[in-house]
Amino acid sequence: MGEVFTHDLWYWPAQRMRTLHVYLPDGYEGSQERYPVMYFFDGHNLFYDECATYGKSWGLKDFLDRWEKPLIVVGMECSHEGDARLDEYCPYSGRMFGHELVGMGEQTFQWIVNDVKGWADANLRTWAHREATGVGGSSMGGLMSLYGVIAHNDVFSKAACLSTGVRLWKRGLQRDLRTAHVDPDTRVYLSWGEHEAGRHRADADPATETPEAKAELDFVRRLQQAGADTYCYLQPEGRHCEACWEQQNGRYLDYLWLDRRW
Numbered sequence: 001m002g003e004v005f006t007h008d009l010w011y012w013p014a015q016r017m018r019t020l021h022v023y024l025p026d027g028y029e030g031s032q033e034r035y036p037v038m039y040f041f042d043g044h045n046l047f048y049d050e051c052a053t054y055g056k057s058w059g060l061k062d063f064l065d066r067w068e069k070p071l072i073v074v075g076m077e078c079s080h081e082g083d084a085r086l087d088e089y090c091p092y093s094g095r096m097f098g099h100e101l102v103g104m105g106e107q108t109f110q111w112i113v114n115d116v117k118g119w120a121d122a123n124l125r126t127w128a129h130r131e132a133t134g135v136g137g138s139s140m141g142g143l144m145s146l147y148g149v150i151a152h153n154d155v156f157s158k159a160a161c162l163s164t165g166v167r168l169w170k171r172g173l174q175r176d177l178r179t180a181h182v183d184p185d186t187r188v189y190l191s192w193g194e195h196e197a198g199r200h201r202a203d204a205d206p207a208t209e210t211p212e213a214k215a216e217l218d219f220v221r222r223l224q225q226a227g228a229d230t231y232c233y234l235q236p237e238g239r240h241c242e243a244c245w246e247q248q249n250g251r252y253l254d255y256l257w258l259d260r261r262w
Helices: 060-066 084-088 105-123 140-151 166-179 211-226 242-246 249-258
Strands: 003-011 016-024 037-041 072-076 094-096 099-101 133-138 158-162 187-193 229-235
Touching: 003 105, 016 060, 016 105, 037 105, 037 140, 060 249, 072 105, 084 099, 105 140, 133 140, 133 249, 140 158, 140 166, 140 187, 158 249, 166 211, 187 211, 187 249, 211 229, 229 249
Parallel strands: 037 072, 037 133, 133 158, 158 187, 187 229
Antiparallel strands: 003 016, 016 072, 094 099
């Protein structure tokens, strides 16, 4: 079975400590092998229900313990102070849900690339090159993962972007994509739930005709034109919650790391 441990690291953009939740695969301690790494947002929600904000995790440890590819996961815990998570996990300034976003996302990525990845590569047996490095998350973490694989494509070759709400951020994402260099080996998984697709006609196809579907499919087309490989998934009856994201563990990991599509 794999091991999960925590490590506190200084998060300089907010002058606060942040906890990393780290998964090491089965056999790590008894070998000298190196492993690919995925960096996840909201790390406290990944492995154990008792650590998760709403009492339900992604169940990622249980999944990885039985998955065929050994992988290190570094989950970065977010701020739990008021709406600070929205600022730290958004690359764009603007207004959302009554909150005026500061847009600290790029600072957060500078921390991830230099401090978090720097710590992981120095202290864990990682493969540090971009082909062995991915990023993932849901909701604002999904937005950050999509932004990161575009803006920092020299570091991340893979991204799992769940419940990203592309329609809310399409202008900034399109602008960043136009100026980015996207390597042809880039893989991007984008998903949204049927019940988070936005207001639409009762007879609209949630896979193609809802506001979120249109935004996702348009951005997928743009990613493909930029050279990336993509997997776009509408989760039937899917909602904005950890239980639904847990159901996708095999789907996005198989696609990103094993080139398998469900």
